[in-house]
Amino acid sequence: MSWLDVAVALLNTLVFPGFLFLFNAGFFFSWVDRKLLARFQERVGPPVFQPWADFFKLLSKEIIIARTAFKATFILAPLISLIAVMLVPLMLPIVTPTPQFTFIGDLIVIVYLLILPALAAMIGGSASGNPYGSIGSSREMMLLTSYELPFIIAVFTVALKAGSLRIVDLVQYQSSNGFLFLTGSGFIAFLVMLLSLQAKLSVPPFDIPDAKTEIIAGPYTEYSGALLALFKLSHAMLLFVLPWFLCTLFFGGVLVDFSSTIRLFVTSAASVLKLLILLIAMSLIRCINPRARIDQALRFFWLHLTIIASVGFGLAVVGW
Amino acid sequence: MPEVVLPIGPYHPALTEPEFFQVYVSGEEIVDAKVRIGYNHRGIEWLAQRKTIHQVPFLVERICGICSNAHPMCFCQSVEEAGDIVVPDRARHIRTLIAELERIHSHLLWAGIASHLIGYDTLFMYFWRHREPICELLDLITGNRQHYAINCIGGVRRDIDLEKYGSKILGVLKSLTPAVLRLGDAVVKDRVVKARMEGVGILSTDNARKYCVVGPTARGSGIGIDVRKNEPYAAYRDVGVDVKVFTECDVMARTLVRVHETLESAEIVRRTMDAMPNGPIKAELNGFPTGEGVGKVEAPRGEDIHYVRLNGTDKPERLKIRAPTYMNLGSIVPQLVGYTIADAPLIIGAVDPCMCCTDRIALVDVRKGRKLVLSLGELAQKTRKNRNPIR
Amino acid sequence: MGLLRWSRRKSPWIFHFGSASCNNCDIELIDALTPRYDVERFGILLKGSIRHADLLVVTGAINRLGAPRLRRIYEQMPKPKLVMAVGSCATTTGIFDGSYSIAGPVDRVIPVDVYVPGCPPRPEAIIDGVVKALAKL
Numbered sequence: 014m015s016w017l018d019v020a021v022a023l024l025n026t027l028v029f030p031g032f033l034f035l036f037n038a039g040f041f042f043s044w045v046d047r048k049l050l051a052r053f054q055e056r057v058g059p060p061v062f063q064p065w066a067d068f069f070k071l072l073s074k075e076i077i078i079a080r081t082a083f084k085a086t087f088i089l090a091p092l093i094s095l096i097a098v099m100l101v102p103l104m105l106p107i108v109t110p111t112p113q114f115t116f117i118g119d120l121i122v123i124v125y126l127l128i129l130p131a132l133a134a135m136i137g138g139s140a141s142g143n144p145y146g147s148i149g150s151s152r153e154m155m156l157l158t159s160y161e162l163p164f165i166i167a168v169f170t171v172a173l174k175a176g177s178l179r180i181v182d183l184v185q186y187q188s189s190n191g192f193l194f195l196t197g198s199g200f201i202a203f204l205v206m207l208l209s210l211q212a213k214l215s216v217p218p219f220d221i222p223d224a225k226t227e228i229i230a231g232p233y234t235e236y237s238g239a240l241l242a243l244f245k246l247s248h249a250m251l252l253f254v255l256p257w258f259l260c261t262l263f264f265g266g267v268l269v270d271f272s273s274t275i276r277l278f279v280t281s282a283a284s285v286l287k288l289l290i291l292l293i294a295m296s297l298i299r300c301i302n303p304r305a306r307i308d309q310a311l312r313f314f315w316l317h318l319t320i321i322a323s324v325g326f327g328l329a330v331v332g333w
Numbered sequence: 334m335p336e337v338v339l340p341i342g343p344y345h346p347a348l349t350e351p352e353f354f355q356v357y358v359s360g361e362e363i364v365d366a367k368v369r370i371g372y373n374h375r376g377i378e379w380l381a382q383r384k385t386i387h388q389v390p391f392l393v394e395r396i397c398g399i400c401s402n403a404h405p406m407c408f409c410q411s412v413e414e415a416g417d418i419v420v421p422d423r424a425r426h427i428r429t430l431i432a433e434l435e436r437i438h439s440h441l442l443w444a445g446i447a448s449h450l451i452g453y454d455t456l457f458m459y460f461w462r463h464r465e466p467i468c469e470l471l472d473l474i475t476g477n478r479q480h481y482a483i484n485c486i487g488g489v490r491r492d493i494d495l496e497k498y499g500s501k502i503l504g505v506l507k508s509l510t511p512a513v514l515r516l517g518d519a520v521v522k523d524r525v526v527k528a529r530m531e532g533v534g535i536l537s538t539d540n541a542r543k544y545c546v547v548g549p550t551a552r553g554s555g556i557g558i559d560v561r562k563n564e565p566y567a568a569y570r571d572v573g574v575d576v577k578v579f580t581e582c583d584v585m586a587r588t589l590v591r592v593h594e595t596l597e598s599a600e601i602v603r604r605t606m607d608a609m610p611n612g613p614i615k616a617e618l619n620g621f622p623t624g625e626g627v628g629k630v631e632a633p634r635g636e637d638i639h640y641v642r643l644n645g646t647d648k649p650e651r652l653k654i655r656a657p658t659y660m661n662l663g664s665i666v667p668q669l670v671g672y673t674i675a676d677a678p679l680i681i682g683a684v685d686p687c688m689c690c691t692d693r694i695a696l697v698d699v700r701k702g703r704k705l706v707l708s709l710g711e712l713a714q715k716t717r718k719n720r721n722p723i724r
Numbered sequence: 725m726g727l728l729r730w731s732r733r734k735s736p737w738i739f740h741f742g743s744a745s746c747n748n749c750d751i752e753l754i755d756a757l758t759p760r761y762d763v764e765r766f767g768i769l770l771k772g773s774i775r776h777a778d779l780l781v782v783t784g785a786i787n788r789l790g791a792p793r794l795r796r797i798y799e800q801m802p803k804p805k806l807v808m809a810v811g812s813c814a815t816t817t818g819i820f821d822g823s824y825s826i827a828g829p830v831d832r833v834i835p836v837d838v839y840v841p842g843c844p845p846r847p848e849a850i851i852d853g854v855v856k857a858l859a860k861l
C-alpha cells in the first residue's frame with residue numbers, strides 16, 4: 014500500500030465520508046428530525062445549530078462515574094458505539110460508486126456493525142451500577158434479539174434479488190434494473206427495514222429502552238459529560254447512516270453523475286432528496302405513535318414482522 | 334425468579350410530585366406494591382389552626398394546584414354549615430361556573446400527562462395546547478391562571494361580569510368541544526393507545542367498593558357516585574348534572590369517564606351562564622360562627638370532605654381534610670399486581686393521584702383532653718345530619 | 725464568547741425536583757414546554773436523569789423528608805451547575821411558613837442562583853428566570 018493510498022484512506026476516514034462529514038451531516042439530520050417533531054406538535058422547535066450546541070455543552074460538563082459502576086466497560090461503551098457507526102460509511106458508496114472498502118460480504122459486515130450501537134448501550138447500561146441502567150439494558154437486549162431477525166431477512170431478500178452480498182454490486186444492479194424499492198420483494202423488505210430501524214434508533218413506537226417516564230433514561234441514566242456526548246454523537250450519525258444505507262439498498266444509492274453540469278445538479282439534488290425523504294418517513298412514524306410495551310413490541314417483531322419479511326424473501330426466491 | 338424492588342419515586346420523571354411506590358418486580362412483572370406517602374406533607378391542618386377562618390381559604394387553596402378551587406369551596410361550605418350561613422344565589426352559580434371550568438382544565442391536564450406517560454408526546458402537546466385558552470379565560474375572569482381565590486366565607490370574592498366576558502367564555506367552549514371530541518377519538522381509536530390502555534389496571538367493582546374509591550376511578554369501575562348528584566351543593570340542583578358510569582374497570586374506562594366529564598362540564602358552564610341570577614355575591618357575616626360543619630365537594634379527582642370545628646373565635650379549632658386521592662391510593666395496589674413495569678406509570682396516573690391533596694395526618698390534642706380525631710362512624714353521622722344540602 | 729460558553733448558553737437542560745409543592749409551579753414549568761410557550765426554541769429540554777442536566781429547577785417548600793434527597797440530587801449533578809428556585813414556596817416557604825414539617829426554603833438546603841417568585845409564576849416568568857440563570861454561566 015503506497016503513501017497515497019494511506020493518505021486517501023485517512024482522508025476518507027476522517028473527513029469525507031468520515032468523521033467530519035458524518036459529524037455535521039448527522040447533526041443536521043438530527044435537527045431536521047427535531048424540527049419536524051416540533052412542527053407536528055404545533056410548536057416552533059429548536060434553531061438549526063441546536064444539536065451542535067448540545068454536543069459542545071456536553072463536552073464541557075464534568076464526567077461523574079458512580080462508585081458502583083464498572084469503570085472500564087462504562088467508558089468503553091460510547092467509544093464502541095461511535096467507532097462502529099464511523100466504520101459503516103467506509104463501505105457505503107457516496108458520490109462515487111466505489112467506497113473505500115469493498116469486498117464480498119461487506120453487506121454482512123455492515124449489518125454487524127449496525128448492531129454494535131445497541132450492544133454498546135446495553136453494556137454501558139449494565140456497567141453503570143444503576144438499577145434503571147440494568148433494566149434499560151435488559152430491555153435493549155430483548156428488543157435487539159427481536160428486531161434483528163426481520164431486519165436480517167430483509168437484507169438477505171435484497172441480496173438474493175440482486176444476486177450478490179457486495180454493496181457495489183447492489184448499486185450496479187439497481188442502475189441497470191431500476192430501484193429495488195419498485196419490486197415486490199424489495200418493497201416489502203423496505204417496509205420491514207423501515208420499522209426495524211425505528212427500534213434500532215430507539216425512537217417511538219419502539220423507544221422502550223429509553224422510556225423516560227418509566228426508567229428515567231434507561232441505559233444512559235448514569236452517563237454525563239463527554240461520554241454522553243459521544244453516545245449522542247453516535248446516535249446522530251446513525252440518523253444519517255441509516256437512511257443512507259436504506260437509500261443504497263433500495264433507491265439506487267447516494268450517487269452523483271459527473272458527466273455533465275445538468276446531470277451533476279440533478280443527481281445531487283435527487284440524492285439529497287432521497288435521504289431527506291427517508292428521514293422524514295422515519296420521523297413521521299415517530300411523531301404519530303405512542304410507545305409500545307415491551308411484550309407488544311416483541312410480539313410485533315417476532316411474529317408479524319418476521320412473517321411479512323419471510324413473505325418478501327419468498328417473493329424474491331420466485332423472482333419477484 | 335428473585336424479586337427486585339423497583340422504587341418508583343419519590344422523585345421520578347413520571348410523577349410531578351413526590352410519592353413513593355415500592356414496586357416488587359419479578360422480571361418485568363409486578364408482584365406486589367407498597368405505597369408510602371408523606372413526602373408532600375406540609376402541616377396544613379396544623380397551620381389552619383393558627384390562621385383566621387378568613388385566611389384559611391387561601392391556605393387550603395394551596396393544598397393542590399389543580400383542584401385549587403375545590404378545597405376553598407369545600408372549606409367555605411363547611412363553615413357556612415357550621416354557622417348556618419345562607420349563600421346568595423348568584424354566588425352559588427359563580428362557584429359552580431368556576432368549579433366546572435376547573436374540572437375542564439384538570440381533565441385536559443390529566444389527559445396530557447397520561448399521554449406523556451405512554452410516550453405519546455404529540456398528544457400531550459395537543460391536549461395542553463387546548464388547555465391554554467381555559468387558563469387564559471380563568472386569568473381573565475378571576476385574575477390568576479391557577480389559584481383563583483374566588484371563594485370566601487358566605488359567597489364569592491369577585492363578581493363575573495357576564496356582559497363583558499360571557500361571549501369570550503362561550504367562544505372558548507365552542508372551540509374546545511370539537512377539539513376534545515377529536516382528541517378523545519384519537520385516544521379511544523388509536524391501536525397502540527388502545528393496546529396500552531384496554532384491559533390494563535383492572536379494578537373490579539368489588540375491589541373498588543372494598544377500597545372505597547371515589548371520583549372517576551369509581552365511575553370507571555361501575556360505581557356511580559358523584560357528590561354533585563348525590564348531595565347537590567352550590568348550584569347543581571338548579572343546573573343538573575349528567576353522570577356517566579363505565580363498567581370496563583380498566584384504564585380506558587377511567588379515560589372515557591374523564592372525556593365525558595369534560596364535555597359535560599362545558600354544558601354545565603353554558604347552563605349556569607344562562608341561569609345566572611342577579612343579586613348579591615356575598616352573605617353578611619355577624620361575628621364568628623360556632624359549631625361543627627362538614628363540606629363535601631366533587632373535586633376533579635373525586636369526593637373531597639372538609640370538617641371544621643369552630644368555637645366563636647377567629648381561628649378554627651380543628652380542620653380535617655379528606656382528599657379524594659387518599660381513598661384512591663390504596664386501590665393502586667390491586668391495580669398494579671399482575672401487570673408490567675411499563676404499565677405502572679399509566680396505572681398510577683389513571684387514578685390521577687394528587688399527592689399534595691393527600692398527605693394529611695390526624696392531629697390528636699391530648700392536652701385539652703378532647704378528642705379531635707373523628708372516627709369514620711362519627712364523620713358519617715355528621716354528614717348524614719346535613720339536612721339542608723344547598724350550601 | 726468561546727465555543728464552550730456559547731454552547732452552554734444555548735443548550736440548558738433542566739431537571740425538575742418538586743418537593744412539598746402544590747403542583748402549580750410544576751405545571752407552569754411543564755406548561756413552558758407546550759406549544760404556547762415552547763422553550764425548546766431556546767434549547768431547553770426537560771431531562772429525566774440528573775446527570776444529564778445543567779439547571780436544577782426546584783419547586784415547593786422543602787419537606788423534612790425531601791431535604792436530604794434534594795442535597796443528594798444536587799451533589800449528583802455534574803458541574804457546571806445552576807439552581808433555580810421557582811415559586812413563593814421555594815423562594816421563601818410562602819404561606820407554609822412556620823409549619824413543623826417544612827425544613828425551609830430551597831436556599832437552606834442547597835445554594836440557589838436564581839429566585840423566581842410568584843404563586844404560581846407565569847411561564848413567562850420562569851423563562852425569564854432561566855435566561856437570568858444562564859447569564860451566570
